[in-house]
Amino acid sequence: MILAVIISCQGERTMAVAIGAVVAVLLVLVFIFNGLVVKRNRCENAFATIDVMLKKRYDLIPNLVETVRGYAKHERELLAQVTELRAKSVSGRLPSDETVVLNNQITGLLRRLLVVVEDYPDLKASKSFLQLQRALNEVEEQIAAARRAFNAAVMDLNTAVQMFPSNIVASMMGFRQRHFLVTPREEHEAIDVGERLHPRDRTPD
Amino acid sequence: MSGDFRSYYEAEVRPVLAALEERRRRAGRAWSMVAGAIALLTGTAAAVAAALSSWGFAIGAVILGAICLLGGWHLLFRSIIRRAKVAIIGALARFIDPSLRYEPDRYITKAEFRQSGLFRDSINRYRGEDLFWGRVGSTGIRFSEVHAQHRQSSAGSKGTHTTYRTIFKGLFIIADFNKHFRGMTVVLPDVAERTLGWFGQKLQDTFDVFRRGELVKLEDPEFEREFVVYGDDQVEARYILTPALMQRLVEFKRKAGRQVYFSFALSNVYIAIETDKDMFEPRMFRSFLHEEVVLEHLRDLQFATSVVKDLDLNTRIWSKE
Numbered sequence A: 001m002i003l004a005v006i007i008s009c010q011g012e013r014t015m016a017v018a019i020g021a022v023v024a025v026l027l028v029l030v031f032i033f034n035g036l037v038v039k040r041n042r043c044e045n046a047f048a049t050i051d052v053m054l055k056k057r058y059d060l061i062p063n064l065v066e067t068v069r070g071y072a073k074h075e076r077e078l079l080a081q082v083t084e085l086r087a088k089s090v091s092g093r094l095p096s097d098e099t100v101v102l103n104n105q106i107t108g109l110l111r112r113l114l115v116v117v118e119d120y121p122d123l124k125a126s127k128s129f130l131q132l133q134r135a136l137n138e139v140e141e142q143i144a145a146a147r148r149a150f151n152a153a154v155m156d157l158n159t160a161v162q163m164f165p166s167n168i169v170a171s172m173m174g175f176r177q178r179h180f181l182v183t184p185r186e187e188h189e190a191i192d193v194g195e196r197l198h199p200r201d202r203t204p205d
Numbered sequence B: 001m002s003g004d005f006r007s008y009y010e011a012e013v014r015p016v017l018a019a020l021e022e023r024r025r026r027a028g029r030a031w032s033m034v035a036g037a038i039a040l041l042t043g044t045a046a047a048v049a050a051a052l053s054s055w056g057f058a059i060g061a062v063i064l065g066a067i068c069l070l071g072g073w074h075l076l077f078r079s080i081i082r083r084a085k086v087a088i089i090g091a092l093a094r095f096i097d098p099s100l101r102y103e104p105d106r107y108i109t110k111a112e113f114r115q116s117g118l119f120r121d122s123i124n125r126y127r128g129e130d131l132f133w134g135r136v137g138s139t140g141i142r143f144s145e146v147h148a149q150h151r152q153s154s155a156g157s158k159g160t161h162t163t164y165r166t167i168f169k170g171l172f173i174i175a176d177f178n179k180h181f182r183g184m185t186v187v188l189p190d191v192a193e194r195t196l197g198w199f200g201q202k203l204q205d206t207f208d209v210f211r212r213g214e215l216v217k218l219e220d221p222e223f224e225r226e227f228v229v230y231g232d233d234q235v236e237a238r239y240i241l242t243p244a245l246m247q248r249l250v251e252f253k254r255k256a257g258r259q260v261y262f263s264f265a266l267s268n269v270y271i272a273i274e275t276d277k278d279m280f281e282p283r284m285f286r287s288f289l290h291e292e293v294v295l296e297h298l299r300d301l302q303f304a305t306s307v308v309k310d311l312d313l314n315t316r317i318w319s320k321e
Helices: A002-071 A073-090 A096-119 A121-125 A127-162 A166-173 A193-197 B003-051 B055-096 B110-115 B199-212 B221-226 B234-240 B243-256 B285-289 B291-310
Strands: B101-103 B125-136 B139-156 B159-176 B185-189 B214-216 B227-231 B260-265 B268-274
Touching (some): A002 A073, A002 A096, A002 A121, A002 A127, A002 B234, A073 A096, A096 A127, A127 A166, A127 B234, B055 B101, B055 B125, B055 B291, B110 B139, B159 B291, B185 B234, B221 B227, B221 B243, B227 B243, B243 B260
Antiparallel strands (some): B101 B125, B125 B139, B139 B159, B159 B268, B185 B227, B214 B227, B260 B268
């Protein structure tokens, strides 16, 4: 009789330990899962921020094109290209990868535009153009910052997806690694006023 | 001494020094007479008292004499030293930029110090001196020496014991930043990485995360080794801390060779540089006559104003002019 009680007591204790262990494991899993969700949402959020910054640039482009058109008669083709690319991006039906490529092209064209402008001293001196140029510099750097923030969020997520033990939860719940956004080469360089003033001195890449 | 500074020194500083030196000589002559009289009176009184075996009176007379001597010296010479300090440091400031002004008794206010968001301990004692303000190029700048302390009370066997712990002592600079932004981003020395194992410090850091906003992890490994960044907004922090600026901050820290804190708030950059040195403080009048001493004051001043160039704050290519 006593033996039976002892055995049943031990059984209860083992049971309690087992339940405790299961609860602990579950808690850890929940913790890891939630961590992964936070990281994934950060990526989404960062990507959305890039979008916001790109929209700011879209809003700037028509003004810029109009201002330049008034002074620089010979740059019609370049301006048409910029306008066309902008229209394509704004239509909003493109998958995000394509949006990135399009916007990189816009970045390249705008940079070319700012170089070309050097040939038109009247335009360079005009107040509205100077203001636009400042606004554009600002938005370009904001886009770069948003892109860097996105890449940092992606790195956090990818590390968690690869590392043990979060990789187990990640593969069970379908968390995938994301691609980094590749920064166009010229954006690695710091903005240099001298370069803006004497762009022709620069050796081509 | 560079040619520029030498001609400026000869034209602006030398005449002021010469006038003050003349004043000091006159004061010196007057002082030697007054001091002699005081010494004579004290000596006689003490001798008489000693002869009468009134030792208490003799000692009292000597002490009184000493106090008179010290007080008189202070009254006569401190004001001359002070005038020299204002004239010379002010001239050095104008040499750096004609708009730069110097006020020895004013300092960065406690409110401004707090606005930086760099130091979160409650400040119980706050002092400062040597405020400079004006523009360097197109950048507005203010800086002064600052000493902020926190009161700590501990109960011991002999009652409550109060001590003051230094939160920050050194040079505090506020400069107009060249970009618009809304939130706050702070760049602190990475203490956690260096004192790994100090559990308390770690804990404090954890609390800092809640108080200062999100941890911002940046790409530059060299920068990350030196600093830790917290900010209200991940994108804004990166908008401010471009790769170029990160390099500049690392270089500035190396140049300073001391603990440096940066914060970006209210459209300003706040820079706190720890130092025990009492800057812009001549001990004796004669020290101003030594070229080396004047040059050292100039170097201190150039170091403080160099943040504008080192952080590239005069580059105004964004919408903030």
